[in-house]
Amino acid sequence: MSVLEWQIATVREIRPETAKVKSFTFALPRWMKHRAGQHYDLRLTAADGYRAQRSYSIASAPEREGAIDLTIEHVEDGEVSTFMHETVTTGDRIELRGPIGGYFVWDAATQAAPLLLIAGGSGVVPMMSMLRHRAAAGARTPARLLFSSRTIDDVIYREELDTLSKKRDGLDVFHTLTRSQPSGWSGFARRIDDAMLGEVSGPIAKEALVFICGPTALVESAASSLERIGIPAARIKTERFGPTGT
Numbered sequence: 001m002s003v004l005e006w007q008i009a010t011v012r013e014i015r016p017e018t019a020k021v022k023s024f025t026f027a028l029p030r031w032m033k034h035r036a037g038q039h040y041d042l043r044l045t046a047a048d049g050y051r052a053q054r055s056y057s058i059a060s061a062p063e064r065e066g067a068i069d070l071t072i073e074h075v076e077d078g079e080v081s082t083f084m085h086e087t088v089t090t091g092d093r094i095e096l097r098g099p100i101g102g103y104f105v106w107d108a109a110t111q112a113a114p115l116l117l118i119a120g121g122s123g124v125v126p127m128m129s130m131l132r133h134r135a136a137a138g139a140r141t142p143a144r145l146l147f148s149s150r151t152i153d154d155v156i157y158r159e160e161l162d163t164l165s166k167k168r169d170g171l172d173v174f175h176t177l178t179r180s181q182p183s184g185w186s187g188f189a190r191r192i193d194d195a196m197l198g199e200v201s202g203p204i205a206k207e208a209l210v211f212i213c214g215p216t217a218l219v220e221s222a223a224s225s226l227e228r229i230g231i232p233a234a235r236i237k238t239e240r241f242g243p244t245g246t
């Protein structure tokens, strides 16, 4: 069976992550182990035969068998994300195909270089698969996540990221909140810039493998910043989720 053949997955669980973001657990009849960072295509077909198809990164670790999690942000007026948020319920059957992608991927067993992960909004989803994989594999690869969100309430996977970073096993998580910050906030409070990337990448900059994912504008600006502070383009992998900025 090819990864490009559609299969009918069943929605086993739906969990809110933030006001605009939900995670969906899909049971897959033909589950196949993915690589952290890969995605699935999701296809909806209306009664009149009209179809819409979008890509969604896998959020869960490859170590989890038989099911995957997709985490979907509700884009205003978005065709597929609105349907997933407002219509889909547990037990529904949805067409998926995957896992897809061989470039924006990380494997704990074969890639030992320190990881620098830079995410904006739902761009954290493939990073979460990498960090869950890192934890499940018991890897101690040094890893730093810089995660840009609008407000504290928009931080996806906040508690799980806190828990993972408290293990003190070589993962450091840095947040920047671009719109508003709670009182006593000690993280960054602006859009990602050269100084922020210099500070976050500091100890691992010389050898880090970099993954950047999020809205197109954030990805392009972070990649240019990294090149300006001396990280070679060959070590930077990017994935663009959509046309708008944060």
Ligand SMILES: Cc1cc2nc3c(=O)[nH]c(=O)nc-3n(C[C@H](O)[C@H](O)[C@H](O)COP(=O)(O)OP(=O)(O)OC[C@H]3O[C@@H](n4cnc5c(N)ncnc54)[C@H](O)[C@@H]3O)c2cc1C
Binding pocket: 039, 054, 055, 056, 057, 058, 071, 072, 073, 074, 075, 076, 077, 078, 079, 080, 081, 082, 122, 125, 126, 215, 239, 240, 241, 242, 243, 244
């Ligand atoms: C490889 C890959 C992986 C992806 N993984 C995820 C993921 O894990 N989680 C996730 O939520 N999304 C992810 N996306 C984005 C996703 O595929 C859709 O583009 C998104 O859900 C919007 O689809 P829609 O049908 O709801 O909106 P559409 O009907 O396609 O668009 C409606 C409006 O929203 C704008 N728009 C489209 N996409 C976005 C966006 N991403 N952000 C802001 N505005 C947008 C459009 O310009 C249009 O004006 C991924 C995209 C790619 C290419």
